[in-house]
Amino acid sequence: MPKIVDHAQRRLDLADAALALVASEGVSAVTTRAVAKKSGWTIGVINHYFKSRHDLLLATLRRASEIQGKVYKDLDEQNPDAMEKLHRLVESFLPLDERRLALTRIFLFFYAEGAAEETARIEIAGFLARWRNVVSSALTAAQEQGLIDPALGIETATLSLVGALDGLSFEAVLDPVVMEAIARPGFVDTCIDVAIGRTPASH
Amino acid sequence: MPKIVDHAQRRLDLADAALALVASEGVSAVTTRAVAKKSGWTIGVINHYFKSRHDLLLATLRRASEIQGKVYKDLDEQNPDAMEKLHRLVESFLPLDERRLALTRIFLFFYAEGAAEETARIEIAGFLARWRNVVSSALTAAQEQGLIDPALGIETATLSLVGALDGLSFEAVLDPVVMEAIARPGFVDTCIDVAIGRTPASH
Numbered sequence: 340m341p342k343i344v345d346h347a348q349r350r351l352d353l354a355d356a357a358l359a360l361v362a363s364e365g366v367s368a369v370t371t372r373a374v375a376k377k378s379g380w381t382i383g384v385i386n387h388y389f390k391s392r393h394d395l396l397l398a399t400l401r402r403a404s405e406i407q408g409k410v411y412k413d414l415d416e417q418n419p420d421a422m423e424k425l426h427r428l429v430e431s432f433l434p435l436d437e438r439r440l441a442l443t444r445i446f447l448f449f450y451a452e453g454a455a456e457e458t459a460r461i462e463i464a465g466f467l468a469r470w471r472n473v474v475s476s477a478l479t480a481a482q483e484q485g486l487i488d489p490a491l492g493i494e495t496a497t498l499s500l501v502g503a504l505d506g507l508s509f510e511a512v513l514d515p516v517v518m519e520a521i522a523r524p525g526f527v528d529t530c531i532d533v534a535i536g537r538t539p540a541s542h
Numbered sequence: 543m544p545k546i547v548d549h550a551q552r553r554l555d556l557a558d559a560a561l562a563l564v565a566s567e568g569v570s571a572v573t574t575r576a577v578a579k580k581s582g583w584t585i586g587v588i589n590h591y592f593k594s595r596h597d598l599l600l601a602t603l604r605r606a607s608e609i610q611g612k613v614y615k616d617l618d619e620q621n622p623d624a625m626e627k628l629h630r631l632v633e634s635f636l637p638l639d640e641r642r643l644a645l646t647r648i649f650l651f652f653y654a655e656g657a658a659e660e661t662a663r664i665e666i667a668g669f670l671a672r673w674r675n676v677v678s679s680a681l682t683a684a685q686e687q688g689l690i691d692p693a694l695g696i697e698t699a700t701l702s703l704v705g706a707l708d709g710l711s712f713e714a715v716l717d718p719v720v721m722e723a724i725a726r727p728g729f730v731d732t733c734i735d736v737a738i739g740r741t742p743a744s745h
Binding site: 365366367444447448450451452453454455456460463464467468471494495496498499501502503504505506507509510512513514515516517520529530532533534536537 | 704710736
């Protein structure tokens, strides 16, 4: 009997191997050779699934985005209270462990690509639309439960929070001052306080 | 008599030509050939001043940073009131005209480079430290003049504002939804309101 190959699963495994390299060493470490070594598959197999390094990196971006989507879905199922949900959403985005560092690094790479190349731009704009939707729903729920100011403009607060998380995450991978700041206890709540219009006092 | 060549000036002229290309077409348009055409100098002259495309782009980044520094310096000299100064600082950063679009594009390119390469990372971290310093001084002045809440933590507000401006600027070059939002009248003041802990109502 011919061996049954689960192609979708193999693509995922290879993207996971690439994502692990992004986490440990950065995007520049993702080469066909390194992914072959990491995944245990041959370079020939990798070239069969991805026609270029860019194609492999795009699969890595999509995998990171899918894993982040699963974080949101799990949160929905656990259904914590609205402020706890906001806290955990913000926390899931900041590059404070290997998974989130990989997410930030692969997104930073594709933000720069997206400024030059339409496929990457569309991918990023799509991710941003979904992420704003998640944040906006969480803010709306908190507002409906009377946990945040009823005068808060949800659209503005969403833009502001999503923008700040993007900027701070990218800055943190480049600047130890920012990395140290976002890692401080209380920083996640500070981000939320700022976005929802509470005075961000010193922590 | 031998012709006196102002090498520093020629490097600046070439960086300006590259920056104009970044503004009109993006970083990927910066090639030795295109800069030669734009500046009127030969490819040979450009290769004399910049040993690689990366070297030329680094000079372009420094030029953009220097022009942004001049915006701050001019603001200091004009010495507007503290809230007006904050407004103009925030406005000077958002990619709403060609100069600022070029600034955002060249920085986005080097943020991604900086995740992989130490020279770029140090350049970006240095820029961020200076920019935080400018924002933090403006916030402190506004607080000393009683224009913003005395309980505001300046360090946190600075991180938050600088982070949000970075994130929103990068997002705006990729996502028309964000570009449209930051271009709305009142958006600059909303950014400031959020950072200083005023409820960001809808605009």
